[in-house]
Amino acid sequence: MTEPLATELVAEVSAFARSFMARTFNLRFTMLNKTDPVIEVRGLCKKVKDATGELTILDNIDLAIEAGSSVAIVGASGSGKSTLLGLLAGLDSASSGSVRLLGRELTTLNEDERAALRSGSVGFVFQSFQLMPHLTALENVTLPLELQGGIGTREAALRARGLLEQVGLGQRTNHYPKLLSGGEQQRVALARAFVTHPAILFADEPTGSLDAATGHAVIDLMFQMNRANGATLILVTHDVELARRCDTTVTIEAGRLA
Numbered sequence: 001m002t003e004p005l006a007t008e009l010v011a012e013v014s015a016f017a018r019s020f021m022a023r024t025f026n027l028r029f030t031m032l033n034k035t036d037p038v039i040e041v042r043g044l045c046k047k048v049k050d051a052t053g054e055l056t057i058l059d060n061i062d063l064a065i066e067a068g069s070s071v072a073i074v075g076a077s078g079s080g081k082s083t084l085l086g087l088l089a090g091l092d093s094a095s096s097g098s099v100r101l102l103g104r105e106l107t108t109l110n111e112d113e114r115a116a117l118r119s120g121s122v123g124f125v126f127q128s129f130q131l132m133p134h135l136t137a138l139e140n141v142t143l144p145l146e147l148q149g150g151i152g153t154r155e156a157a158l159r160a161r162g163l164l165e166q167v168g169l170g171q172r173t174n175h176y177p178k179l180l181s182g183g184e185q186q187r188v189a190l191a192r193a194f195v196t197h198p199a200i201l202f203a204d205e206p207t208g209s210l211d212a213a214t215g216h217a218v219i220d221l222m223f224q225m226n227r228a229n230g231a232t233l234i235l236v237t238h239d240v241e242l243a244r245r246c247d248t249t250v251t252i253e254a255g256r257l258a
């Protein structure tokens with residue numbers, strides 16, 4: 001998956017804000033039964049044009065993910081894991097096939113409607129973090145709460161600060177991303193994804209830049225959220241400990257389910 005640059009994230013954020021209005025005034029969301037899968041994928045394909053013609057990145061993926069479960073997506077580098085994660089979260093559009101996220105068929109929604117569905121329900125940790133460079137760690141984590149609305153500035157900052165403390169960054173809240181190490185940026189990205197208490201947390205190699213002890217603490221935090229809020233965890237990982245703790249493992253080999 002080609003990840004959006006920070007400037008594209010700004011566009012994403014403004015789409016997110018517009019879509020919040022759309023959601024508030026226009027959209028109705030399908031209520032899910034407890035037993036319904038939070039994600040259901042049928043015949044999902046992603047193809048892109050490249051110099052040699054057409055490249056098939058994902059080929060005919062079928063998948064169902066139960067609410068409150070934890071899923072590890074594993075596979076070799078270049079097998080299509082990040083692309084799949086972006087499609088499941090509605091950040092990217094499929095070439096064919098269907099993706100139902102929280103009862104809504106993503107292929108029938110436009111970008112604003114997909115952003116509305118994501119806001120408040122989906123947290124996403126990008127493989128390359130994608131923090132806003134001109135915002136401090138605290139402001140990065142507070143931003144999703146401000147966009148979501150319904151929470152005062154003081155409370156939003158308190159909640160964000162609490163999460164930064166939980167990921168061990170209580171002393172770095174006023175640092176800008178460029179002044180943080182890779183592992184510290186990754187933890188800010190995790191705090192930002194957790195802060196709205198999303199129903200589904202997507203994380204692309206969330207422990208990839210962390211030392212063993214910090215990685216362990218972050219894994220504990222994700223599963224704590226999984227238990228406390230019934231959040232579904234969908235994690236791309238090469239981390240054996242993390243994959244082992246998940247309920248199921250999905251293996252991708254050259255764009256196909258193994």
Ligand SMILES: Nc1ncnc2c1ncn2[C@@H]1O[C@H](COP(=O)(O)OP(=O)(O)OP(=O)(O)O)[C@@H](O)[C@H]1O
Pocket residue numbers: 001002048049050055057075076077078079080081082083084127
């Ligand atoms: N927009 C694009 N255009 C062309 N090729 C792409 C595009 N996006 C992804 N690819 C290719 O698709 C394949 C799968 O990419 P993806 O990023 O999903 O892999 P991955 O399994 O996440 O790998 P890694 O473990 O290294 O992060 C790669 O070969 C990549 O080069």
Ligand SMILES: [Mg+2]
Pocket residue numbers: 081082083127204
């Ligand atoms: Mg990847």
